[in-house]
Amino acid sequence: MARDPKYDILFEPIQIGPKTMKNRFYQIPHCNGFGSEKPLNQAYFRAMKAEGGYAAVCTEYCSIHPESDDTHRVSARLWDDDDIKNLGLMCDMLHEHGALAAAELWYGGPHAPCMETRCVPRAPSQIPSDFEHLTYPKEMDKDDIREVQGFYVEAAKRAREAGFDIVYVYGSHSYLPQQFLTPYYNRRTDEYGGSFENRARFWRETIEQVKDAVGDDCAIAVRMSTDMFMGEAGTQLERDCLPFVELVDDIVDVWDINVSGISEWGEDATPSRFYPSGRLLPWQKAVKGVSKKPVLGVGRFTSPDLMVEAINDGALDIIATCRPSISDPWLPRKIDEGRLDDIRECIGCNICISRWEIGGPPLICTQNATAGEEYRRGWHPERFEQAANADNDVLIVGAGPAGMECARVLGERGMRRVHLVEGQDDMGGIMRWIPQFPGLGEWARVVNYRKIQIDKLKNVEFIPNTRLDAEGVKTYGAEIVIVATGGYWATDGLNGCTHDTIPGADASQSWCATPEQIMAEGKAVGDKVLIVDNDGYFTGVSLAEKLAEEGKQVTLMTHLGHIAPYMHFTLEAPNMHRKLHKLKVEIVTYQIPTQISEGGVTSAHVYDEEHLTEWAVDSVVLVTQRRSNEALYRELKDSVGIDALQSEGISGFYRIGDCVAPRLVADCIFDGHRLAREIDSDNPEVPLPFKRERHVIEREAVPA
Amino acid sequence: MKVLVAVKQVAILGDEVEFTEDDRDVDPDYLDYALNEWDSYATEEALRLVEAAGSGEVVVISVGDEDAEDSMRRCLAMGADRGIRVESVRTLDPIQVARALAEVVRSESPDLVFAGVQSSDSVQAATGGALAGLLDMPLVAVVTKIELGDGKATVNRELEGGLVDVVEVDTPAVITIQTGINEPRYATLRAIKQAEDKEIDVRQPGDLGPQAQRVRRMFVPPKGEGAEMLDGGAAEVAQRIKELVEEKMA
Numbered sequence: 024m025a026r027d028p029k030y031d032i033l034f035e036p037i038q039i040g041p042k043t044m045k046n047r048f049y050q051i052p053h054c055n056g057f058g059s060e061k062p063l064n065q066a067y068f069r070a071m072k073a074e075g076g077y078a079a080v081c082t083e084y085c086s087i088h089p090e091s092d093d094t095h096r097v098s099a100r101l102w103d104d105d106d107i108k109n110l111g112l113m114c115d116m117l118h119e120h121g122a123l124a125a126a127e128l129w130y131g132g133p134h135a136p137c138m139e140t141r142c143v144p145r146a147p148s149q150i151p152s153d154f155e156h157l158t159y160p161k162e163m164d165k166d167d168i169r170e171v172q173g174f175y176v177e178a179a180k181r182a183r184e185a186g187f188d189i190v191y192v193y194g195s196h197s198y199l200p201q202q203f204l205t206p207y208y209n210r211r212t213d214e215y216g217g218s219f220e221n222r223a224r225f226w227r228e229t230i231e232q233v234k235d236a237v238g239d240d241c242a243i244a245v246r247m248s249t250d251m252f253m254g255e256a257g258t259q260l261e262r263d264c265l266p267f268v269e270l271v272d273d274i275v276d277v278w279d280i281n282v283s284g285i286s287e288w289g290e291d292a293t294p295s296r297f298y299p300s301g302r303l304l305p306w307q308k309a310v311k312g313v314s315k316k317p318v319l320g321v322g323r324f325t326s327p328d329l330m331v332e333a334i335n336d337g338a339l340d341i342i343a344t345c346r347p348s349i350s351d352p353w354l355p356r357k358i359d360e361g362r363l364d365d366i367r368e369c370i371g372c373n374i375c376i377s378r379w380e381i382g383g384p385p386l387i388c389t390q391n392a393t394a395g396e397e398y399r400r401g402w403h404p405e406r407f408e409q410a411a412n413a414d415n416d417v418l419i420v421g422a423g424p425a426g427m428e429c430a431r432v433l434g435e436r437g438m439r440r441v442h443l444v445e446g447q448d449d450m451g452g453i454m455r456w457i458p459q460f461p462g463l464g465e466w467a468r469v470v471n472y473r474k475i476q477i478d479k480l481k482n483v484e485f486i487p488n489t490r491l492d493a494e495g496v497k498t499y500g501a502e503i504v505i506v507a508t509g510g511y512w513a514t515d516g517l518n519g520c521t522h523d524t525i526p527g528a529d530a531s532q533s534w535c536a537t538p539e540q541i542m543a544e545g546k547a548v549g550d551k552v553l554i555v556d557n558d559g560y561f562t563g564v565s566l567a568e569k570l571a572e573e574g575k576q577v578t579l580m581t582h583l584g585h586i587a588p589y590m591h592f593t594l595e596a597p598n599m600h601r602k603l604h605k606l607k608v609e610i611v612t613y614q615i616p617t618q619i620s621e622g623g624v625t626s627a628h629v630y631d632e633e634h635l636t637e638w639a640v641d642s643v644v645l646v647t648q649r650r651s652n653e654a655l656y657r658e659l660k661d662s663v664g665i666d667a668l669q670s671e672g673i674s675g676f677y678r679i680g681d682c683v684a685p686r687l688v689a690d691c692i693f694d695g696h697r698l699a700r701e702i703d704s705d706n707p708e709v710p711l712p713f714k715r716e717r718h719v720i721e722r723e724a725v726p727a
Numbered sequence: 728m729k730v731l732v733a734v735k736q737v738a739i740l741g742d743e744v745e746f747t748e749d750d751r752d753v754d755p756d757y758l759d760y761a762l763n764e765w766d767s768y769a770t771e772e773a774l775r776l777v778e779a780a781g782s783g784e785v786v787v788i789s790v791g792d793e794d795a796e797d798s799m800r801r802c803l804a805m806g807a808d809r810g811i812r813v814e815s816v817r818t819l820d821p822i823q824v825a826r827a828l829a830e831v832v833r834s835e836s837p838d839l840v841f842a843g844v845q846s847s848d849s850v851q852a853a854t855g856g857a858l859a860g861l862l863d864m865p866l867v868a869v870v871t872k873i874e875l876g877d878g879k880a881t882v883n884r885e886l887e888g889g890l891v892d893v894v895e896v897d898t899p900a901v902i903t904i905q906t907g908i909n910e911p912r913y914a915t916l917r918a919i920k921q922a923e924d925k926e927i928d929v930r931q932p933g934d935l936g937p938q939a940q941r942v943r944r945m946f947v948p949p950k951g952e953g954a955e956m957l958d959g960g961a962a963e964v965a966q967r968i969k970e971l972v973e974e975k976m977a
Contacts, residue, residue, distance in 0.1 A: 024742070024743060416916045416920075440916060440919065442915075442916055481759075484913075486913040488910075489913060498915075498917060499915045499916055499917060500916030500917025500918065500919070501916050
């Protein structure tokens with residue numbers, strides 16, 4: 024199919040400084056866990072987006088000097104010639120696809136704890152980081168300022184040598200240049216602090232120096248946060264940012280505009296729970312109003328109509344995407360080819376970001392199981408090899424996230440017939456009710472994308488309203504059987520704190536419920552509800568929000584020190600706290616119930632078990648732990664037996680997803696995808712080894 | 728108890744459509760093929776009647792080329808016992824199809840003949856009626872319930888506005904089956920494999936008579952006037968739709 028002409032504007036070239044972007048699609052700097060030290064993973068990951076039509080692709084934040092070391096988190100680094108070599112591969116691979124390469128030169132100041140290099144970061148003022156606990160910077164004197172500006176210039180030259188076309192002087196997210204601009208960080212009284220002109224001096228001088236050094240060869244990009252949402256202390260659009268744009272517009276080639284500081288950067292990388300796409304457009308439009316240079320920015324754009332609107336409305340010249348480019352690296356190409364219903368839209372869950380916040384692991388994506396697997400497992404999101412055993416028929420029992428993804432990929436791999444059999448009347452499993460939580464509507468894209476794809480695959484048939492028992496599976500006629508029957512919330516209070524059930528907990532009682540009983544089955548709860556949350560992610564807090572919005576008086580009890588600690592990693596925590604606080608949800612930490620009965624709960628403090636508290640409530644909701652729904656699998660394996668299955672012609676018998684062990688939806692989808700990718704390996708049950716990028720020693724080179 | 732079910736492999740349009748050079752048909756490159764939706768209900772109903780009777784057979788009959796056997800095999804996988812296909816490589820009008828089917832029906836002497844109310848591609852709802860006429864059998868159309876008696880059947884016909892017409896009809900009769908009369912079963916992989924071995928008897932058509940209708944031209948009608956395109960964001964569009972609905976309802 025051809026591109027719809029209404030999207031033509033997205034495919035018009037645009038000049039940025041000495042370089043030309045072939046279209047308006049730009050992958051904004053974002054982390055992936057690879058940095059400069061897993062260069063093959065890095066290059067293959069970024070190149071997938073260039074192959075998918077992106078005109079420019081950036082590194083993640085790219086440290087200019089060992090003083091800016093974010094360990095435990097993983098940044099790229101341009102410290103020396105070896106880093107040039109490693110990042111050079113990424114540049115070359117991007118260029119092969121006609122894309123520009125951009126390096127986001129970064130100096131973190133106090134937010135970079137330098138846990139590997141053990142350097143001391145420098146900052147405008149000696150105030151410990153509001154993001155990285157216990158990190159104090161050295162306050163810069165004028166020699167320090169000259170020296171650090173020199174770091175930028177040398178790193179820019181290394182970037183040029185590596186092959187980068189665009190070089191950033193990155194300030195957003197409260198990094199050094201923006202620290203100088205912001206009173207919250209800059210309490211100086213010399214010519215680098217105080218007035219706007221003084222606070223802008225460091226950034227202006229640094230841009231000038233980088234421009235002088237590489238500006239003939241590279242476009243100079245500036246990434247600026249235009250509102251930190253912290254009143255007078257933070258950077259402000261009118262007071263600081265628009266004047267700054269006017270001050271340096273002549274020497275900047277492209278503006279990259281966002282909002283927020285680092286400690287609440289979920290205001291920028293917005294979870295869909297709280298913000299829709301295009302949330303930053305007012306700020307971007309304000310900058311575009313005063314700049315003569317192209318303006319780009321993110322907004323979790325997945326809809327080409329919104330992209331066109333952003334350009335036509337004069338808010339943006341270039342559509343930058345971060346999370347949507349992880350979810351679907353072929354986003355531009357699919358728009359170009361008129362394949363809109365093939366776009367795997369980002370759901371805004373921020374599970375990708377959680378991996379950066381955790382520090383270290385490669386990114387993952389709920390929607391795109393191949394993200395980060397381009398090099399190490401050789402997975403391509405859009406290309407699938409015909410399976411060696413494609414003449415087999417496959418039965419998948421259970422159409423939740425894992426089953427759907429497995430069916431989709433097996434269909435793509437050309438299996439003769441894939442039957443996806445589901446007890447309910449539609450696909451989705453737990454993702455039919457999870458998106459019914461407040462704010463999580465976009466999460467339904469997990470189901471919608473797969474439904475559309477499965478519908479297109481002629482060799483995949485969805486069979487609803489059919490609950491197969493072991494006999495039904497055995498005689499179904501498949502050569503490969505995959506059990507994907509999901510999981511359920513424990514009904515007896517079994518939990519990871521006490522590793523035991525909670526006395527009296529029993530969700531078969533009218534006053535006691537599990538999450539799916541409330542969400543999927545409509546079980547009613549009383550006016551005064553106590554939620555026991557030993558899970559720590561979205562389920563407990565989402566139920567608290569939902570029930571409180573319905574007018575219930577809600578107590579949310581956890582044995583942990585925070586409610587929903589994983590939401591700190593997904594950047595949902597601050598606004599979740601605000602919401603629950605506004606809804607008057609009572610939050611109780613470090614408490615575990617010791618007895619639950621109709622009308623009341625007794626709890627103990629986890630560090631003082633003799634300290635008991637009584638709670639009078641009408642209903643108790645158990646968000647204690649999940650269990651695999653493995654009854655069918657066990658019956659087939661233990662009662663029917665593998666031999667009996669084999670004699671029915673079943674040569675492969677596997678299980679995937681929550682049915683193996685309850686986990687993130689992203690991991691369930693990965694599991695289904697992985698099995699399908701390796702369905703023709705010697706033992707599909709065991710994942711094939713992936714390529715590990717590591718330094719392998721040569722014994723003769725080891726120092727004595 | 729023998730029920731014959733006339734089924735059709737229908738063409739399904741994708742998002743885009745191109746026509747053949749003579750503008751008389753859709754370019755086959757733009758078509759998918761599947762069992763006509765109504766016919767899966769007809770097959771299911773036949774299977775249920777034969778199962779309830781305890782013995783007998785369900786025979787699916789179709790007119791078409793070898794590709795049409797894909798849809799017949801779906802019915803066989805559901806449980807139909809055998810198939811008879813009347814060979815035809817060219818497009819026939821409904822009367823010609825009915826003539827081809829009538830010959831088969833006469834040779835099989837069934838207790839009942841089912842057809843779908845209509846086919847989803849040509850939407851003429853003519854074949855069942857023509858077949859009854861050619862066989863000189865009673866016809867009951869758009870049926871949503873069947874109760875078998877001795878030499879007769881009591882059936883519900885769906886009328887406009889949710890009305891139901893209960894009719895008693897002598898059998899053998901031709902009954903056209905409406906969707907929703909039942910919940911068609913799915914075929915297991917084993918049943919699909921077994922259906923590959925079931926018999927489909929291929930017969931050559933006799934005299935199908937002159938073509939009673941010919942396609943002169945096929946085209947996408949021009950967009951009509953009077954449509955109001957709603958622009959703006961989702962909230963604005965939703966607001967405008969709300970206003971329009973309220974205007975119409977006032």
